[in-house]
Amino acid sequence: MLTDADIVAARPPKPHWDPWRPYAFHVEWECAASRRVEDVATIFLVNRECPFRCTMCDLWKYTLDERVPVGAIPAQIEQALSQLSPARHVKLYNAGNFFDAQAIPPEDHPVIADLVRHFQTVIVENHPRLTDERCVRFRDLLGTRLEVALGLETIHPEILPALNKRMTVEDFDRAAGFLRDHDINVRTFVLLKPPGLNERDGIEWALRSVEHAFAAGADCCSVIPTRAGNGVMDQLQASGEFVPPTLRSLEELHERAIALNGGRVFIDLWDVEKLFECPNCGPARVERIQQMNLTQQIGPPIKCDCRSFEQ
Numbered sequence: 320m321l322t323d324a325d326i327v328a329a330r331p332p333k334p335h336w337d338p339w340r341p342y343a344f345h346v347e348w349e350c351a352a353s354r355r356v357e358d359v360a361t362i363f364l365v366n367r368e369c370p371f372r373c374t375m376c377d378l379w380k381y382t383l384d385e386r387v388p389v390g391a392i393p394a395q396i397e398q399a400l401s402q403l404s405p406a407r408h409v410k411l412y413n414a415g416n417f418f419d420a421q422a423i424p425p426e427d428h429p430v431i432a433d434l435v436r437h438f439q440t441v442i443v444e445n446h447p448r449l450t451d452e453r454c455v456r457f458r459d460l461l462g463t464r465l466e467v468a469l470g471l472e473t474i475h476p477e478i479l480p481a482l483n484k485r486m487t488v489e490d491f492d493r494a495a496g497f498l499r500d501h502d503i504n505v506r507t508f509v510l511l512k513p514p515g516l517n518e519r520d521g522i523e524w525a526l527r528s529v530e531h532a533f534a535a536g537a538d539c540c541s542v543i544p545t546r547a548g549n550g551v552m553d554q555l556q557a558s559g560e561f562v563p564p565t566l567r568s569l570e571e572l573h574e575r576a577i578a579l580n581g582g583r584v585f586i587d588l589w590d591v592e593k594l595f596e597c598p599n600c601g602p603a604r605v606e607r608i609q610q611m612n613l614t615q616q617i618g619p620p621i622k623c624d625c626r627s628f629e630q
Contacts, residue, residue: 320481321551323372329550334380336365338387344399346406348613350583351440352504352538356613360406360438362399364392366422369415371446374482375472375513377549378414386421393430400434408440417443417467418453425453432460442506444468447486447494455501466504466538469494474528478515492535499536507532507540511572512564514545514555521564522572526579533581540576543587544569544594566594566604573608574617585612597625 336342343363351357368382396411411431415422423431435441445454445467458465471491473479479488495505509528512521529540544564547553555561569586576584586608595601600623607618 321374321483323483326372326374326483326551329554330379331550333382333384336381336383338365338383338391339394341365341395341399342381344403346403349408349585350613350615351408352583354615357408358404358406359408359410359442360400360403361410361412362396364395364411364413364423366392366413366415367419369419369422369446371416371483371485373470373472373484374555375510375545375549375552377546377552379549381414387424389424389426390430392423392427393434396431396434407438408442409435409438410442411435412444415444416446416449418445418449418451418457428457429460432457432462436461436463438463440464440466440504442466442468444470444508446470447490450494450497454498454503458501458503464504466506467498468506468508468541469498469537470508471528471532472508472510473513473524474531475513475516475524478513478524481515482513488531491532495532495535495537505532505535505537507537509540509542511542511544511568512562514552514561518562518565518568522568522575525572526575529576529584530579530581533579537582539583539585541585541587542569542572542576544591546590546593563594565596566591566601569594569608570604570621573611577611577615577617583615588612597623599623600625 341362342365347359347361348356349359367386368379417423441461447469474488498505509525511525532540547556573586591605600621603621610618
């Protein structure tokens, strides 16, 4: 099993970021809880790196080694909102845990709440083991709907410990139950085909993990195709211990997860072009997945003569 030291040692150099500026922001469209397609302002915040060194994570590339000054996070949010068009919902994603005091200074919570309480929903990300009364206090400051995104990743009893996430399925269940008990919505991240699984098992365990998340109280699940690019994942790929999932696996999982009728299911399409095996049907398949993201309906299959995606 890989250790923190192994994972950090495999990394390429970390880019430099300004603690007073977000590293990205945009408005995206998402199928909301109302089942209408609504606009979401997504702001990617710069802050101190997450203390959990997950094997598959590449988000450390967008973080700092030190705590940001008090006032920096509100400044980042204010800058992004001043340049974005109006939206109904907002995601404050910080490449880690919103309720980690070393990432988002708690002193800034009241100012952050003032900046975003006009949104219908405020979505943040957090580790299950850091999910406690801090979430409730922030919810009370907001006075609007709070949603917390928790990384479940997988319920596989051997793969989850190997991800070095420092949590168990029981930790996730406790965090999800705590949030629902306090009228806070739950979003869940699930990995498709983490290291150690073949293509078929990758699909089946991702589906079981989505089903578990819904049973635990999640309103929606975002499925992330596991990717290389963070150093240690590239090493695992070179050794044959990890092979990225295929685009067809993304499609199959999406279809079957939507058919569960447990909640909304989104496929993360960041850098999805790297999964193309056929230049003819690849773009059409991505468009199909995107439409299923928005409609939560299983779309007509894509027909192609290529062997990689034979149906």
